[in-house]
Amino acid sequence: MLHAAVVATVLSLAACASTEGDTSSGPPGTVHGHIHMSGGPGPSAGATMSATVAVSRNGHRVAGLTTGDDGAFTFSLPPGTYDLAVTGTDATCDRQRVTVTSGADQLADLTCSVK
Numbered sequence: 264m265l266h267a268a269v270v271a272t273v274l275s276l277a278a279c280a281s282t283e284g285d286t287s288s289g290p291p292g293t294v295h296g297h298i299h300m301s302g303g304p305g306p307s308a309g310a311t312m313s314a315t316v317a318v319s320r321n322g323h324r325v326a327g328l329t330t331g332d333d334g335a336f337t338f339s340l341p342p343g344t345y346d347l348a349v350t351g352t353d354a355t356c357d358r359q360r361v362t363v364t365s366g367a368d369q370l371a372d373l374t375c376s377v378k
Contacts, residue, residue, distance in 0.1 A: 288342065289342055292339075292342060293367075298316065299312075300312045301377070302377050302378065312352065313334060325340070340363045345361055
């Protein structure tokens with residue numbers, strides 16, 4: 264009888280530990296932002312630009328979109344950790360890692376340096 268109680272306690276603790284910090288369940292959250300330019304000739308620093316924002320998780324692309332001239336993007340994603348990258352431009356652009364929480368909205372502006 265004592266053995267069964269110990270096993271039940273261990274299993275209960277293991278179940279709690281396995282969900283600690285787990286962001287992979289629940290309704291989606293959103294990530295939004297803009298692509299901003301800095302440096303180089305042309306538009307002033309902080310101007311927005313059109314490019315493609317790629318979203319990947321565990322090294323696999325899961326979403327992407329081409330922004331308008333305002334550089335704005337919004338993604339609705341299941342909870343978890345994602346990497347955002349800008350493609351389709353000759354500029355050098357920052358990458359950003361974001362953690363999406365169920366039902367929450369996260370700002371993730373991306374900056375591209377123009378030479």
